[in-house]
Amino acid sequence: MLQMLSELVHVESPSNDKAAVDRAVALVASWSESLRGRVKIHRQQEFGDLLEVRFTPRSAHRGTPLMLLGHLDTVWEMGTLRHMPWRLKAGRIHGPGVLDMKAGVIMALTAVQALLELHALSRPVILLLNSDEEVGSTCSRALTERVARTCEAVYVLEPGQGDAGAYKTARKGVGNYRLDVTGVAAHSGVDFSNGHSAILELAYQIERLRNFTDLERGITVNPGVIAGGTRSNVIAAHAWAEIDVRIARAGDAARIDRSFHKLTCRDRACTLKVSGGLNRPPMERKKAIIELFKKAQSLAAILGFSLEEASTGGGSDGNFTAALGIPTLDGMGAVGAGAHASHEFIVVEHLAPRTALLATMML
Numbered sequence: 121m122l123q124m125l126s127e128l129v130h131v132e133s134p135s136n137d138k139a140a141v142d143r144a145v146a147l148v149a150s151w152s153e154s155l156r157g158r159v160k161i162h163r164q165q166e167f168g169d170l171l172e173v174r175f176t177p178r179s180a181h182r183g184t185p186l187m188l189l190g191h192l193d194t195v196w197e198m199g200t201l202r203h204m205p206w207r208l209k210a211g212r213i214h215g216p217g218v219l220d221m222k223a224g225v226i227m228a229l230t231a232v233q234a235l236l237e238l239h240a241l242s243r244p245v246i247l248l249l250n251s252d253e254e255v256g257s258t259c260s261r262a263l264t265e266r267v268a269r270t271c272e273a274v275y276v277l278e279p280g281q282g283d284a285g286a287y288k289t290a291r292k293g294v295g296n297y298r299l300d301v302t303g304v305a306a307h308s309g310v311d312f313s314n315g316h317s318a319i320l321e322l323a324y325q326i327e328r329l330r331n332f333t334d335l336e337r338g339i340t341v342n343p344g345v346i347a348g349g350t351r352s353n354v355i356a357a358h359a360w361a362e363i364d365v366r367i368a369r370a371g372d373a374a375r376i377d378r379s380f381h382k383l384t385c386r387d388r389a390c391t392l393k394v395s396g397g398l399n400r401p402p403m404e405r406k407k408a409i410i411e412l413f414k415k416a417q418s419l420a421a422i423l424g425f426s427l428e429e430a431s432t433g434g435g436s437d438g439n440f441t442a443a444l445g446i447p448t449l450d451g452m453g454a455v456g457a458g459a460h461a462s463h464e465f466i467v468v469e470h471l472a473p474r475t476a477l478l479a480t481m482m483l
């Protein structure tokens with residue numbers, strides 16, 4: 121597993137570099153073919169191609185497939201390996217994308233391989249890896265949903281949560297909004313009273329956004345980026361903000377959306393444009409998901425380790441499949457820390473037992 125992981129990490133694959141991600145897709149496709157998987161490459165224009173591999177049992181059993189879901193793109197630019205090299209030290213492996221989520225991809229292939237070698241693959245397994253997860257999965261979403269609809273359950277190979285690598289049974293939904301305010305420019309000294317500041321108007325709107333947050337309901341609203349104006353002696357004609365929204369319950373999506381679209385300008389000479397919306401629906405902790413987790417927990421106990429469940433505010437492609445009502449278990453990949461950060465690493469000792477658990481969950 122470590123050798124394969126090293127090979128995959130050394131094929132750098134930033135989301136914004138199609139050729140690079142396609143090389144990672146080709147590598148995993150070749151490994152899949154050597155496991156007698158039926159490879160289907162879904163060509164993409166903007167981002168890397170999407171890889172769909174179907175592993176079918178030799179026996180006559182057919183059954184509903186299971187889906188193993190992940191992505192091959194990373195947040196790391198080409199050349200990152202130079203200052204953040206593959207490094208195995210003190211039981212940890214460092215490197216770009218090692219945790220999020222190249223180790224998860226290797227775990228999936230190894231789990232399938234184990235079942236094949238034991239002649240224990242009892243139903244079809246579909247491995248679906250996309251190339252635009254780190255930039256919102258806009259191109260891959262339709263395929264993810266289409267394939268998921270044919271599956272009994274979805275196992276997402278994103279990293280586990282925390283030191284013990286808890287499986288994730290709930291994820292918040294994620295939305296992105298943008299406010300654009302247009303005011304009236306004027307000289308701040310000569311013509312102050314004829315100006316209408318887009319910046320002051322935006323500041324007022326941002327104060328109103330504060331009230332959209334409802335921590336008890338799991339709703340957070342974060343104006344994470346603001347910009348506007350041209351010079352300090354010009355009354356700003358334009359200002360904008362980008363806002364990240366998280367919701368725990370699907371039912372709150374419409375409410376938040378209405379709140380955004382009800383915003384009106386205090387300064388009537390200004391205009392406000394609201395754009396954006398919900399990108400990923402929440403993955404809610406429904407009964408079928410709890411049952412799936414309980415199964416994993418008892419199988420882990422048989423394998424000799426304890427498994428916890430967790431919820432997170434971060435989104436993944438599991439949000440899409442869970443929202444379709446397909447039982448989805450997330451965080452089944454590697455254990456480590458520092459996803460999207462320069463200290464990203466996985467803990468080696470968890471690789472084998474968690475891969476065994478993944479294989480057992482496919483029986």
Ligand SMILES: [Zn+2]
Pocket residue numbers: 191220221253278
């Ligand atoms: Zn990821």
